[in-house]
Structure formats: structure tokens, C-alpha cells
Amino acid sequence: MALVLRYVDKKDQVNEPFIGLVRVHDTSAKSLKEAILFLLMKHSLSLSKIRGQGYDGASNMQGNINGLKALILQETPSAHCNHYFAHQLQLTLVAIAKKHKEVETFFAIVFNVLNVIGASFKSRYQLRDHHAELLEQLLESGKVQSGKGLNQEVIEYEGQEANDRLQAEAFLSKINSFEFLFMLHLMLNLLLMSNELSKVLQKKEQDIVNAMIFLDLTKERLQQMRDEGWESLMDEVYLFCTKHDILVPNMEEFYIPGKSKYRPSSVTYSHHLRVEPFYTVMDLQLHELNSRFDVVSDNLLLGMASLNLANSFANFDKERIMTLAKYYPDEFGKLKLRDLSHQLDTFILHMQHGDPRFSDLKGIW
Numbered sequence: 001m002a003l004v005l006r007y008v009d010k011k012d013q014v015n016e017p018f019i020g021l022v023r024v025h026d027t028s029a030k031s032l033k034e035a036i037l038f039l040l041m042k043h044s045l046s047l048s049k050i051r052g053q054g055y056d057g058a059s060n061m062q063g064n065i066n067g068l069k070a071l072i073l074q075e076t077p078s079a080h081c082n083h084y085f086a087h088q089l090q091l092t093l094v095a096i097a098k099k100h101k102e103v104e105t106f107f108a109i110v111f112n113v114l115n116v117i118g119a120s121f122k123s124r125y126q127l128r129d130h131h132a133e134l135l136e137q138l139l140e141s142g143k144v145q146s147g148k149g150l151n152q153e154v155i156e157y158e159g160q161e162a163n164d165r166l167q168a169e170a171f172l173s174k175i176n177s178f179e180f181l182f183m184l185h186l187m188l189n190l191l192l193m194s195n196e197l198s199k200v201l202q203k204k205e206q207d208i209v210n211a212m213i214f215l216d217l218t219k220e221r222l223q224q225m226r227d228e229g230w231e232s233l234m235d236e237v238y239l240f241c242t243k244h245d246i247l248v249p250n251m252e253e254f255y256i257p258g259k260s261k262y263r264p265s266s267v268t269y270s271h272h273l274r275v276e277p278f279y280t281v282m283d284l285q286l287h288e289l290n291s292r293f294d295v296v297s298d299n300l301l302l303g304m305a306s307l308n309l310a311n312s313f314a315n316f317d318k319e320r321i322m323t324l325a326k327y328y329p330d331e332f333g334k335l336k337l338r339d340l341s342h343q344l345d346t347f348i349l350h351m352q353h354g355d356p357r358f359s360d361l362k363g364i365w
Helices: 029-042 062-075 089-097 101-117 121-141 150-158 162-175 178-201 208-228 230-243 269-292 295-305 318-326 334-352
Strands: 002-004 018-021
Touching: 018 029, 029 062, 089 178, 089 269, 101 162, 101 178, 101 269, 162 178, 178 208, 178 230, 178 269, 208 230, 208 269, 208 295, 230 269, 295 318, 318 334
Parallel strands: none
Antiparallel strands: 002 018
16 A cells, blocks of 8 residues: 655645555555554654545545545544545546446456457557558448448457457447447446546646536536436437447346346336446446535535635635634634634735735635
8 A cells, every 4th residue: 555645844835745655464444544554653653643535536445445534534533535636536436336237347348348459559550550441442332331330340350360259259249239338328428427527626726616516516417317317318329229230129028137038027128227227326426426525525625715815815705714624623622713713804804905915826825
């Protein structure tokens, strides 16, 4: 496990030194906490001084990390956890979605197909050259339209040996199935939403207030898609299948799980797709966003944004700053909170009268 500290020095400079690596015997929350304590003590640092936590959101230890957060908070109540903006949020959401078996299967197929197509640089270049020539001939002859059957040609060409060809044909069968295409469109819609949010959160000169507004809009869009987006998603999948001559199963027939035809189900195919992949995956995404950006996290971020000096303190909000201070009782007791309230009133009044020393500031630092 790797540990990095983030702190502000006496010159008001933000520093992020790499502390070190430590081997963990297992990935339980208890072992991870002990490893962190070991590294901190090695550098004469105390866990009680920590005022924040951030983790690799795409880690395969997600469940254990949630336990680790709780253990550290028990010992240091002000060590609140926030999303680490340097990490791409959509990678986290993909990792969460993979907890669903059908999503995991979908990404496994995608991974294997990409390996077949791009096994080596030489193969990719040969395939591109060959395919460009062939496609040009087919387009000129009118035997094929642009965008139709391209991946099929590449995969079949790659499989020259008998075993490779059998493998390629198996992949073709899977990616031309209705189930795969349904998952493709579902995940595409989800990742498009999370990708936009992820890019907003990773902007170097980010406006936290606007980022939090965008976060709420993303949650709202996801909830709206869950509640009202089923029909439009199915129309999208039907249209794609019709365009590419892919068989669409009868949605009113009973769903048969697995390969056996002797395991009838009491639910229709439509009901299965709607309840299992659609609702379950949507709920996983919403739960992760709500967990990653809970009320405490939102208050911390908005409180920090209220300290931003840019645009003549446009984001200044006394109540948000007071809420932020209350999350750090070791630094702000009752008397200090009372003093802070009066100081903030004086401060913003002074700023409203204008002070040229603050006119060109663009951020907190």
C-alpha cells in the first residue's frame, strides 16, 4: 500500500510528499489501518492530526476501504473523507458496476475482444491497412455501407489459425447477441453521464460550487433515467439491432437463465432485463455517488468554496463557513466559533468596501 500526505506549510504552500510503501498481509480494514499507523509513526506523525482521507476509488479493495474510513473516523472524528478529484470518477463507477454479474461478464467480453483485435502493434497496423483497402473497394462497389460490419471483419481476419478462428467466432456470437448490446447501450449511457461529471471534478481551476451543482444534476439525471428511461433505452437497443440485423428475443417469453432450457423462470425476459441489469446497476451507481458525496462531504466542499477569494468573494457564504468549522471541534470550540462568527461579519463588510490588495486574487492560495 502507498501513502501520500497532503498538507499546507508555514508559507501557505500545498505539499503532497510520498511517504512510502508498506506490505500488507491482507486487505482487511484493520490491517490497512495498522499499515498506515506504521508509516505515520516511522515519520514521527500522529493519526490524531489527520484532517482528511482520500483513497483510490477504482481500487479492488473498495469494501475494505469503506471499513478503513470508519476505523480512522472512530479514532480521529475530524478525518473526514472526500472524493480524491485526481482520480477519474467513472473508473470508480465501472468498478462498482462490476459487482453485478452481467456487467462483469460484459466487460470481460469487451476486454477479450480488444485483446484479439490489438494483440500486437504489427497486427493492428496490418489489420488497419488490409481493412482500409477492403473497405474502400466495398464502398465503391456499393456492397457495404459505412459503419456496418467493421469489427466483424477485423476479428475474422485476425483468426487465421483454427483455434484463433474458433475463438473469434465465439466472440462474434457474443457481441452480436441482444444481451451484449443491451448492456453496451446501458453502460454507454451511464458512463457518458459520469464522464462529464468526472471531467468537471478534475478541472485544475475548478469552481467547487458549480461542481457540486453539476453533481446534483448528475444524480438527478441518473434517477430520472432509472424512473423514466427504460422505454427510451429499449427503443435505442431495438433500433440498433434492426439496423444491424441482430435477432431480438420475444420480451414476453419467460426468461431462461444460463444455457439450460430446462430451468424455466417465472418472470418474462423484459422483466428480467428491467429489474436485474437496469434497476440494479442504476441503483449501484446512485448509491456510490450518494456515498462518495454525502451531506458531510458536500458541506465540507461548499464550506471550502465559500473561502474562495475569486471574483470579489462571489462564493462567500457565512453559514457554510460556520458549518465547515463545526466539523473540526478540536480547532473550533464554542468560544472560537462565537469569535469566528463576528470575524466573518467584519471581514465581508471590509471586503464589500473594496480593498485593492484583494482585487486580482483568483483563488484561496
